[in-house]
Amino acid sequence: MTSTDLTTGTTGSNGTTPAPVIIPGPATPYQGDIARYWNNEARPVNLRLGDVDGLYHHHYGIGDVDHSALGDTDDSAYEKKLVAELHRLESAQAELLLDHLGPVGREDTLVDAGCGRGGSMVMAHQRFGCKVEGVTLSAKQADFANQRARELGIDDHVRARVCNMLGTPFETGRATASWNNESSMYVDLDDLFAEHSRVLKVGGRYVTITGCWNPRYGQPSKWVSQINAHFECNIHSRREYLKAMADNRLVPQAVIDLTPATLPYWELRATSSLVTGIEEAFIESYKDGSFQYVLIAADRI
Ligand SMILES: C[S@@+](CC[C@H](N)C(=O)[O-])C[C@H]1O[C@@H](n2cnc3c(N)ncnc32)[C@H](O)[C@@H]1O
Ligand SMILES: CC(C)=CCC/C(C)=C/COP(=O)(O)OP(=O)(O)O
């Protein structure tokens, strides 16, 4: 066990033999549904974008569309350029999340709660040289992420495991930073932030990028309900995020409304052959103000 290994219970009784980390099944029937959902997911909009450079994301994009990179719609290479452009915007989203993790050194360990196929974990390791531990409910996703890490020769630093983010095997108070990239809408926020708060060092940093409903709208709009049904998730309000953080020693350092920055991604995606049918709900809810795309970075105090 190295000094930066966050996992507890990995040393056997003789002090030398690594004991297996026992990972129980889903904690609830709902988690079983979510594990199945992600085990069966193979949408071209995710796989074709990931194939561009081997970073596989399950989150959305931010930033202006580079129309000069796209060229003419009647160009035979247009579709390929469109895929590359959507992927560039998704990677820009992950870069922004990493920008908010604070100083991270090579000896540090980060935690990705709900890591998907591991794109953000790889980017974090490539930027900081640190260890990154990810958890997902999906064995398919964990296998995929670990296979990518092996292919890149970084499996000693980047690891995904099948585990509930509300009860991780990571040691208390050791992580320099942790995050949720579009994965907090599957869990109770009090339980989630209690676990991040436990795992983080005092002075550590927590970051989330998430979609949340806007309390100023009143209640979740029909579009928000449609997004929930589409992904089997339960979108929280912005107020719930801030309250649950405050209750769990996470003090916001930055709250950034990324809604205007994500709209160009959705408007471009809606024109592509990779549409999934959920584009209208995102575009309309962002436009009517009922739903917001936000980054929240918080200090663990
Ligand atoms: C939309 S994907 C986001 C993946 C990744 N963060 C990214 O940006 O590519 C949601 C992820 O949350 C994970 N997830 C949902 N509930 C979870 C839970 N209770 N414990 C661990 N992972 C969970 C899913 O397995 C999936 O990997
Ligand atoms: C912002 C919100 C509410 C996100 C919900 C969580 C989610 C499913 C994110 C994207 O996953 P994906 O990349 O697999 O979705 P898609 O196939 O639509 O690209």
Ligand SMILES: [Mg+2]
């Ligand atoms: Mg996607």
